[in-house]
Amino acid sequence: MDIDHIIVANAKAAADAFITMSLNLAKPAGVTLDIATVEQAAEKLNSGKLDHKKVMVVLGNTAETLALVEKIPEISAINYGGLPQKEGARQFGKAIYLTDEEIAHSRALKEKGIRLEMRQVPAHSAELLNDQL
Structure with missing residues (x-):
């Protein structure tokens, strides 16, 4: 990078x-x-x-991500590099676990037309989270 x-x-x-x-x-x-x-x-x-x-x-976290996007609407893509497993979270990618609140934030980002990618390191190909929400 x-x-x-x-x-x-x-x-x-x-x-x-x-x-x-x-x-x-x-x-x-x-x-x-x-x-x-x-x-x-x-x-x-x-x-x-x-x-x-x-x-x-x-x-x-996803709450701060949503807050930043609301202040900078030009943001068009976000990479979820890793959100660790926690109680009540569902797995969406190799290292992406989202709680109901994080899913709601992610859906709000998706509704703004933002591409939500899941990729831990730049060398990996991105998976699209948008399709799973």
Whole structure:
């Protein structure tokens, strides 16, 4: 992946100094990293300052994903890289388990015309979640 800038848009990560430090240590060399709330991420993405960059946005859950899409309607595709198994969740892909609430968020994203892909790593081919909702 040829990424210039990563934005982690997650309230928990933005408020936790240990998570912030860990993510900064783990980021690839030469890549800029911002850790922000969804609101802060939307402001940065809508500011135009990153228009010339290749940006990857990482979100922690479907609720924050839906919130970001509502602030940035130009988003046309989302990749579900992994949502771990939890009580009451149904499996949709190799590493995608969704609760009823996450399914509702995903359906709302689908209704906005967003392509929902399931892919853990870039080398894998994407499965389409839209067809399973």
